[in-house]
Amino acid sequence: MSEPIRVVVTGAAGQIAYSLLYIIANGEVFGKDQKLVLTLLDIPPMMGVLEGVVMELHDCAFPLLTEVIPTADPAVAFKDVSAAFLVGAMPRREGMERKDLLSANVKIFKVQGEALNNHAKKDVKVLVVGNPANTNALICSHFAPSIPKENFTAMTRLDQNRARAQIAQRLGTDISNVKNLIIWGNHSATQYPDAANGTANGKPVTDLVEASYLQSDFVTTVQKRGAAVIAARKMSSAMSAAKAAADHIRDWWHGTESGRFVSMGVVSDGSYGIPKDIVFSFPVEIKNKQWKIVQGLKLDSFARSKLDITTKELLEEKEEAMAVCNG
Numbered sequence: 001m002s003e004p005i006r007v008v009v010t011g012a013a014g015q016i017a018y019s020l021l022y023i024i025a026n027g028e029v030f031g032k033d034q035k036l037v038l039t040l041l042d043i044p045p046m047m048g049v050l051e052g053v054v055m056e057l058h059d060c061a062f063p064l065l066t067e068v069i070p071t072a073d074p075a076v077a078f079k080d081v082s083a084a085f086l087v088g089a090m091p092r093r094e095g096m097e098r099k100d101l102l103s104a105n106v107k108i109f110k111v112q113g114e115a116l117n118n119h120a121k122k123d124v125k126v127l128v129v130g131n132p133a134n135t136n137a138l139i140c141s142h143f144a145p146s147i148p149k150e151n152f153t154a155m156t157r158l159d160q161n162r163a164r165a166q167i168a169q170r171l172g173t174d175i176s177n178v179k180n181l182i183i184w185g186n187h188s189a190t191q192y193p194d195a196a197n198g199t200a201n202g203k204p205v206t207d208l209v210e211a212s213y214l215q216s217d218f219v220t221t222v223q224k225r226g227a228a229v230i231a232a233r234k235m236s237s238a239m240s241a242a243k244a245a246a247d248h249i250r251d252w253w254h255g256t257e258s259g260r261f262v263s264m265g266v267v268s269d270g271s272y273g274i275p276k277d278i279v280f281s282f283p284v285e286i287k288n289k290q291w292k293i294v295q296g297l298k299l300d301s302f303a304r305s306k307l308d309i310t311t312k313e314l315l316e317e318k319e320e321a322m323a324v325c326n327g
Protein backbone atom coordinates (compact mmCIF):
# COMPACT_ATOMS: atom_id res chain seq x y z
CA MET A 1 0.00 0.00 0.00
CA SER A 2 1.50 3.35 -1.07
CA GLU A 3 1.69 6.56 0.99
CA PRO A 4 -1.58 8.57 1.04
CA ILE A 5 -2.04 11.29 -1.58
CA ARG A 6 -4.06 14.42 -0.91
CA VAL A 7 -7.06 15.06 -3.16
CA VAL A 8 -9.31 18.12 -2.99
CA VAL A 9 -12.96 18.31 -4.01
CA THR A 10 -14.52 21.79 -4.09
CA GLY A 11 -18.25 22.37 -3.88
CA ALA A 12 -18.03 19.43 -1.51
CA ALA A 13 -21.43 20.08 0.07
CA GLY A 14 -23.16 20.11 -3.34
CA GLN A 15 -24.98 17.42 -5.28
CA ILE A 16 -22.25 16.30 -7.72
CA ALA A 17 -19.75 16.00 -4.88
CA TYR A 18 -22.18 13.81 -2.95
CA SER A 19 -21.89 11.11 -5.64
CA LEU A 20 -18.25 11.84 -6.53
CA LEU A 21 -16.86 11.50 -3.01
CA TYR A 22 -18.16 7.95 -2.77
CA ILE A 23 -16.47 6.94 -6.03
CA ILE A 24 -13.12 8.51 -5.08
CA ALA A 25 -13.06 7.23 -1.50
CA ASN A 26 -13.97 3.74 -2.69
CA GLY A 27 -10.73 3.58 -4.68
CA GLU A 28 -12.32 3.72 -8.12
CA VAL A 29 -10.22 6.65 -9.37
CA PHE A 30 -6.70 6.37 -7.97
CA GLY A 31 -6.71 2.62 -7.49
CA LYS A 32 -7.58 0.11 -4.81
CA ASP A 33 -4.11 0.30 -3.24
CA GLN A 34 -3.86 4.10 -3.04
CA LYS A 35 -4.62 5.61 0.37
CA LEU A 36 -6.20 9.05 0.34
CA VAL A 37 -6.53 12.20 2.39
CA LEU A 38 -9.59 14.08 1.15
CA THR A 39 -9.84 17.83 1.63
CA LEU A 40 -13.31 19.22 1.11
CA LEU A 41 -13.77 22.90 0.24
CA ASP A 42 -17.04 24.78 0.35
CA ILE A 43 -18.17 28.27 1.38
CA PRO A 44 -18.70 29.26 5.05
CA PRO A 45 -22.56 29.02 5.03
CA MET A 46 -22.26 25.37 3.89
CA MET A 47 -19.97 24.19 6.71
CA GLY A 48 -22.90 22.62 8.61
CA VAL A 49 -24.00 20.61 5.58
CA LEU A 50 -20.38 19.67 4.90
CA GLU A 51 -20.09 18.30 8.43
CA GLY A 52 -22.89 15.87 7.54
CA VAL A 53 -21.00 14.76 4.43
CA VAL A 54 -17.91 14.17 6.56
CA MET A 55 -19.95 12.05 9.00
CA GLU A 56 -21.21 9.94 6.12
CA LEU A 57 -17.71 9.47 4.71
CA HIS A 58 -16.58 8.21 8.12
CA ASP A 59 -19.63 5.97 8.36
CA CYS A 60 -18.84 4.38 4.98
CA ALA A 61 -15.72 2.92 6.64
CA PHE A 62 -13.66 3.17 3.47
CA PRO A 63 -10.39 1.28 4.02
CA LEU A 64 -8.40 3.69 1.80
CA LEU A 65 -9.57 6.92 3.41
CA THR A 66 -7.07 7.95 6.07
CA GLU A 67 -8.32 11.49 6.79
CA VAL A 68 -11.09 13.91 5.78
CA ILE A 69 -10.53 17.65 6.17
CA PRO A 70 -13.54 19.95 5.66
CA THR A 71 -12.69 23.64 5.26
CA ALA A 72 -13.76 26.99 3.85
CA ASP A 73 -10.14 28.08 3.45
CA PRO A 74 -8.58 27.46 0.02
CA ALA A 75 -5.07 27.55 1.56
CA VAL A 76 -5.98 24.52 3.70
CA ALA A 77 -7.93 22.76 0.95
CA PHE A 78 -5.20 22.97 -1.70
CA LYS A 79 -2.22 22.19 0.57
CA ASP A 80 0.00 19.57 -1.11
CA VAL A 81 -2.79 18.17 -3.29
CA SER A 82 -1.93 15.81 -6.14
CA ALA A 83 -5.38 16.03 -7.76
CA ALA A 84 -8.10 18.68 -7.67
CA PHE A 85 -11.74 18.26 -8.63
CA LEU A 86 -13.01 21.83 -8.96
CA VAL A 87 -16.75 21.24 -8.83
CA GLY A 88 -17.93 24.20 -6.75
CA ALA A 89 -19.22 27.22 -8.61
CA MET A 90 -21.91 29.85 -8.35
CA PRO A 91 -25.15 28.42 -9.77
CA ARG A 92 -27.17 30.40 -12.29
CA ARG A 93 -30.02 32.14 -10.48
CA GLU A 94 -33.28 33.34 -11.98
CA GLY A 95 -32.82 36.58 -13.88
CA MET A 96 -29.06 36.16 -13.99
CA GLU A 97 -27.45 36.88 -17.35
CA ARG A 98 -24.79 34.51 -18.70
CA LYS A 99 -22.35 37.40 -18.29
CA ASP A 100 -23.15 37.79 -14.56
CA LEU A 101 -22.59 34.08 -14.04
CA LEU A 102 -19.29 34.17 -15.89
CA SER A 103 -18.15 37.16 -13.92
CA ALA A 104 -19.01 35.57 -10.53
CA ASN A 105 -17.30 32.32 -11.44
CA VAL A 106 -14.21 33.86 -12.94
CA LYS A 107 -13.58 35.48 -9.55
CA ILE A 108 -13.88 32.11 -7.78
CA PHE A 109 -11.47 30.42 -10.20
CA LYS A 110 -8.97 33.25 -9.93
CA VAL A 111 -8.82 32.71 -6.15
CA GLN A 112 -8.53 28.94 -6.58
CA GLY A 113 -5.83 29.31 -9.25
CA GLU A 114 -3.79 31.44 -6.85
CA ALA A 115 -4.33 28.93 -4.04
CA LEU A 116 -3.22 26.06 -6.28
CA ASN A 117 -0.16 28.08 -7.30
CA ASN A 118 0.81 28.71 -3.69
CA HIS A 119 -0.11 25.45 -2.00
CA ALA A 120 -0.59 22.49 -4.38
CA LYS A 121 2.04 20.07 -5.69
CA LYS A 122 3.54 21.34 -8.93
CA ASP A 123 2.40 18.21 -10.76
CA VAL A 124 -1.20 18.52 -9.52
CA LYS A 125 -3.84 17.32 -12.01
CA VAL A 126 -6.74 19.79 -12.10
CA LEU A 127 -10.20 19.03 -13.44
CA VAL A 128 -12.70 21.89 -13.66
CA VAL A 129 -16.33 20.80 -13.58
CA GLY A 130 -17.98 24.06 -12.42
CA ASN A 131 -19.40 26.09 -15.27
CA PRO A 132 -18.42 27.72 -17.54
CA ALA A 133 -15.91 24.88 -17.17
CA ASN A 134 -13.57 25.59 -20.12
CA THR A 135 -13.11 29.27 -19.34
CA ASN A 136 -12.87 28.63 -15.60
CA ALA A 137 -10.01 26.20 -16.30
CA LEU A 138 -8.26 28.81 -18.43
CA ILE A 139 -8.56 31.43 -15.67
CA CYS A 140 -7.39 28.98 -13.03
CA SER A 141 -4.29 28.18 -15.08
CA HIS A 142 -3.64 31.87 -15.76
CA PHE A 143 -3.44 32.54 -12.01
CA ALA A 144 -1.26 29.50 -11.33
CA PRO A 145 1.82 30.29 -13.44
CA SER A 146 4.10 27.95 -11.46
CA ILE A 147 2.06 24.90 -12.54
CA PRO A 148 2.29 23.70 -16.18
CA LYS A 149 -0.80 24.73 -18.16
CA GLU A 150 -1.15 21.13 -19.39
CA ASN A 151 -2.21 20.30 -15.81
CA PHE A 152 -5.47 22.28 -16.13
CA THR A 153 -8.39 20.58 -17.85
CA ALA A 154 -12.15 21.01 -18.19
CA MET A 155 -14.76 18.28 -18.16
CA THR A 156 -16.43 17.23 -21.40
CA ARG A 157 -16.40 13.55 -20.46
CA LEU A 158 -20.06 13.69 -19.46
CA ASP A 159 -20.89 14.86 -23.00
CA GLN A 160 -18.77 12.03 -24.43
CA ASN A 161 -20.50 9.48 -22.19
CA ARG A 162 -23.88 10.87 -23.27
CA ALA A 163 -22.86 10.56 -26.93
CA ARG A 164 -21.77 6.94 -26.44
CA ALA A 165 -25.02 6.13 -24.68
CA GLN A 166 -27.05 7.56 -27.57
CA ILE A 167 -25.18 5.51 -30.17
CA ALA A 168 -25.23 2.32 -28.07
CA GLN A 169 -28.98 2.62 -27.56
CA ARG A 170 -29.63 3.33 -31.22
CA LEU A 171 -27.63 0.26 -32.27
CA GLY A 172 -28.90 -1.90 -29.43
CA THR A 173 -25.34 -2.79 -28.41
CA ASP A 174 -23.38 -2.73 -25.17
CA ILE A 175 -21.88 0.66 -24.42
CA SER A 176 -18.45 -0.91 -23.99
CA ASN A 177 -18.52 -1.74 -27.72
CA VAL A 178 -18.85 1.94 -28.67
CA LYS A 179 -15.56 3.83 -28.89
CA ASN A 180 -13.86 7.03 -29.98
CA LEU A 181 -16.77 9.43 -30.17
CA ILE A 182 -15.41 12.96 -29.82
CA ILE A 183 -16.62 16.13 -28.17
CA TRP A 184 -15.03 19.20 -29.72
CA GLY A 185 -15.03 22.66 -28.17
CA ASN A 186 -16.91 24.14 -25.28
CA HIS A 187 -18.91 22.31 -22.60
CA SER A 188 -22.01 24.24 -23.67
CA ALA A 189 -24.73 24.00 -26.26
CA THR A 190 -22.18 24.92 -28.96
CA GLN A 191 -20.09 21.76 -28.42
CA TYR A 192 -19.77 19.45 -31.42
CA PRO A 193 -20.37 15.76 -30.69
CA ASP A 194 -18.68 13.96 -33.58
CA ALA A 195 -19.18 10.31 -34.54
CA ALA A 196 -17.00 10.42 -37.68
CA ASN A 197 -14.16 8.45 -36.03
CA GLY A 198 -16.35 6.39 -33.75
CA THR A 199 -16.63 2.62 -33.90
CA ALA A 200 -19.20 0.14 -32.64
CA ASN A 201 -18.15 -3.50 -32.43
CA GLY A 202 -15.08 -2.53 -34.46
CA LYS A 203 -17.08 -1.06 -37.38
CA PRO A 204 -17.30 2.65 -38.25
CA VAL A 205 -20.36 4.24 -36.67
CA THR A 206 -20.88 6.10 -39.96
CA ASP A 207 -21.49 2.72 -41.69
CA LEU A 208 -24.05 1.70 -39.10
CA VAL A 209 -26.03 4.88 -38.44
CA GLU A 210 -27.63 7.22 -41.01
CA ALA A 211 -25.71 10.45 -41.68
CA SER A 212 -28.95 12.44 -41.36
CA TYR A 213 -29.23 11.35 -37.70
CA LEU A 214 -25.53 11.87 -36.93
CA GLN A 215 -25.63 15.41 -38.30
CA SER A 216 -28.87 16.51 -36.64
CA ASP A 217 -30.69 14.73 -33.79
CA PHE A 218 -27.54 13.08 -32.43
CA VAL A 219 -25.79 16.45 -32.17
CA THR A 220 -28.72 18.32 -30.62
CA THR A 221 -29.65 15.50 -28.22
CA VAL A 222 -26.13 15.49 -26.76
CA GLN A 223 -25.89 19.28 -26.75
CA LYS A 224 -29.20 19.62 -24.89
CA ARG A 225 -29.01 16.56 -22.65
CA GLY A 226 -28.22 18.61 -19.54
CA ALA A 227 -31.35 20.73 -20.06
CA ALA A 228 -33.43 17.57 -20.65
CA VAL A 229 -32.25 16.11 -17.33
CA ILE A 230 -33.11 19.36 -15.53
CA ALA A 231 -36.59 19.40 -17.12
CA ALA A 232 -37.24 15.83 -15.94
CA ARG A 233 -35.47 15.75 -12.58
CA LYS A 234 -35.93 19.40 -11.63
CA MET A 235 -32.26 19.31 -10.72
CA SER A 236 -29.15 19.23 -12.88
CA SER A 237 -27.15 16.08 -13.72
CA ALA A 238 -25.30 14.89 -10.66
CA MET A 239 -24.73 11.12 -10.63
CA SER A 240 -23.65 11.10 -14.29
CA ALA A 241 -21.49 14.22 -13.80
CA ALA A 242 -19.74 12.58 -10.85
CA LYS A 243 -19.14 9.38 -12.84
CA ALA A 244 -17.69 11.42 -15.73
CA ALA A 245 -15.38 13.38 -13.41
CA ALA A 246 -14.13 10.08 -11.99
CA ASP A 247 -13.64 8.66 -15.53
CA HIS A 248 -11.67 11.77 -16.54
CA ILE A 249 -9.19 11.69 -13.66
CA ARG A 250 -8.92 7.90 -13.62
CA ASP A 251 -7.88 7.87 -17.28
CA TRP A 252 -5.46 10.77 -16.68
CA TRP A 253 -3.93 8.92 -13.72
CA HIS A 254 -3.73 5.43 -15.20
CA GLY A 255 -3.66 6.14 -18.98
CA THR A 256 -5.81 5.10 -21.91
CA GLU A 257 -5.47 1.81 -23.73
CA SER A 258 -3.85 1.94 -27.16
CA GLY A 259 -6.24 3.03 -29.92
CA ARG A 260 -8.86 4.45 -27.57
CA PHE A 261 -9.21 8.19 -27.11
CA VAL A 262 -11.21 10.30 -24.71
CA SER A 263 -12.37 13.92 -24.79
CA MET A 264 -10.92 16.51 -22.44
CA GLY A 265 -10.96 20.29 -22.40
CA VAL A 266 -7.26 21.17 -22.63
CA VAL A 267 -5.28 24.30 -23.44
CA SER A 268 -5.13 24.46 -27.23
CA ASP A 269 -1.71 24.21 -28.85
CA GLY A 270 -3.12 25.23 -32.24
CA SER A 271 -4.01 21.66 -33.31
CA TYR A 272 -6.76 21.44 -35.95
CA GLY A 273 -6.42 25.19 -36.52
CA ILE A 274 -7.99 26.01 -33.14
CA PRO A 275 -6.54 29.26 -31.72
CA LYS A 276 -3.91 28.76 -29.02
CA ASP A 277 -4.61 29.50 -25.36
CA ILE A 278 -8.27 28.67 -25.09
CA VAL A 279 -9.42 25.56 -23.25
CA PHE A 280 -10.95 23.47 -26.02
CA SER A 281 -12.20 19.90 -25.89
CA PHE A 282 -10.09 17.62 -28.09
CA PRO A 283 -9.69 13.87 -28.41
CA VAL A 284 -6.65 12.86 -26.35
CA GLU A 285 -4.63 9.75 -25.59
CA ILE A 286 -2.91 9.46 -22.21
CA LYS A 287 0.37 7.77 -21.22
CA ASN A 288 2.50 8.26 -18.08
CA LYS A 289 0.00 10.84 -16.79
CA GLN A 290 0.53 13.05 -19.90
CA TRP A 291 -2.25 13.66 -22.39
CA LYS A 292 -1.59 14.18 -26.08
CA ILE A 293 -4.06 15.52 -28.63
CA VAL A 294 -4.84 12.84 -31.23
CA GLN A 295 -3.57 14.17 -34.55
CA GLY A 296 -4.54 13.64 -38.16
CA LEU A 297 -8.28 13.09 -37.83
CA LYS A 298 -10.30 14.27 -40.83
CA LEU A 299 -12.76 17.13 -40.42
CA ASP A 300 -15.25 17.70 -43.23
CA SER A 301 -16.81 21.07 -43.98
CA PHE A 302 -19.82 20.31 -41.74
CA ALA A 303 -17.55 19.53 -38.79
CA ARG A 304 -15.38 22.55 -39.53
CA SER A 305 -18.41 24.87 -39.46
CA LYS A 306 -19.42 23.42 -36.05
CA LEU A 307 -15.89 23.90 -34.69
CA ASP A 308 -15.95 27.53 -35.84
CA ILE A 309 -19.13 28.20 -33.82
CA THR A 310 -17.80 26.74 -30.58
CA THR A 311 -14.40 28.42 -31.07
CA LYS A 312 -16.08 31.79 -31.47
CA GLU A 313 -17.99 31.29 -28.20
CA LEU A 314 -14.81 30.33 -26.34
CA LEU A 315 -12.94 33.38 -27.66
CA GLU A 316 -15.81 35.61 -26.48
CA GLU A 317 -15.84 33.95 -23.06
CA LYS A 318 -12.08 34.41 -22.77
CA GLU A 319 -12.35 38.09 -23.61
CA GLU A 320 -15.13 38.64 -21.04
CA ALA A 321 -13.25 36.66 -18.40
CA MET A 322 -10.02 38.57 -18.93
CA ALA A 323 -11.93 41.86 -18.72
CA VAL A 324 -13.31 40.77 -15.32
CA CYS A 325 -9.84 39.76 -14.12
CA ASN A 326 -8.24 42.98 -15.25
CA GLY A 327 -11.14 45.20 -14.18
Ligand code: NAX
Pocket residue numbers: 010011012013014015016017041042043046087088089090091108128129130131133155156157158159187226236237238241
Ligand atom coordinates in the same frame (compact mmCIF):
# COMPACT_ATOMS: atom_id res chain seq x y z
P1 NAX B 1 -24.58 22.50 -6.31
O1 NAX B 1 -25.18 23.87 -6.32
O2 NAX B 1 -25.36 21.34 -5.78
O3 NAX B 1 -23.20 22.53 -5.52
C1 NAX B 1 -22.24 23.50 -5.74
C2 NAX B 1 -21.50 23.69 -4.44
O4 NAX B 1 -20.42 24.59 -4.70
C3 NAX B 1 -22.34 24.30 -3.33
O5 NAX B 1 -22.23 23.52 -2.14
C4 NAX B 1 -21.73 25.68 -3.16
O6 NAX B 1 -21.83 26.18 -1.84
C5 NAX B 1 -20.30 25.41 -3.57
N1 NAX B 1 -19.53 26.60 -3.88
C6 NAX B 1 -19.94 27.78 -4.42
N2 NAX B 1 -18.92 28.65 -4.46
C7 NAX B 1 -17.83 28.02 -3.98
C8 NAX B 1 -16.48 28.40 -3.78
N3 NAX B 1 -16.06 29.62 -4.07
N4 NAX B 1 -15.63 27.49 -3.25
C9 NAX B 1 -16.06 26.26 -2.92
N5 NAX B 1 -17.33 25.83 -3.08
C10 NAX B 1 -18.20 26.71 -3.61
O7 NAX B 1 -24.11 22.25 -7.82
P2 NAX B 1 -23.74 20.88 -8.54
O8 NAX B 1 -24.96 20.28 -9.11
O9 NAX B 1 -22.90 20.06 -7.64
O10 NAX B 1 -22.90 21.45 -9.78
C11 NAX B 1 -21.63 22.04 -9.61
C12 NAX B 1 -21.16 22.68 -10.90
O11 NAX B 1 -21.01 21.71 -11.92
C13 NAX B 1 -22.10 23.74 -11.48
O12 NAX B 1 -21.33 24.85 -11.89
C14 NAX B 1 -22.68 23.05 -12.70
O13 NAX B 1 -23.09 23.98 -13.69
C15 NAX B 1 -21.50 22.23 -13.15
N6 NAX B 1 -21.76 21.11 -14.07
C16 NAX B 1 -20.81 20.86 -15.01
C17 NAX B 1 -20.90 19.78 -15.86
C18 NAX B 1 -19.84 19.49 -16.88
O14 NAX B 1 -20.03 18.54 -17.65
N7 NAX B 1 -18.71 20.22 -16.97
C19 NAX B 1 -22.08 18.88 -15.83
C20 NAX B 1 -22.83 18.94 -14.57
C21 NAX B 1 -22.94 20.29 -13.92
O15 NAX B 1 -24.03 20.97 -14.47
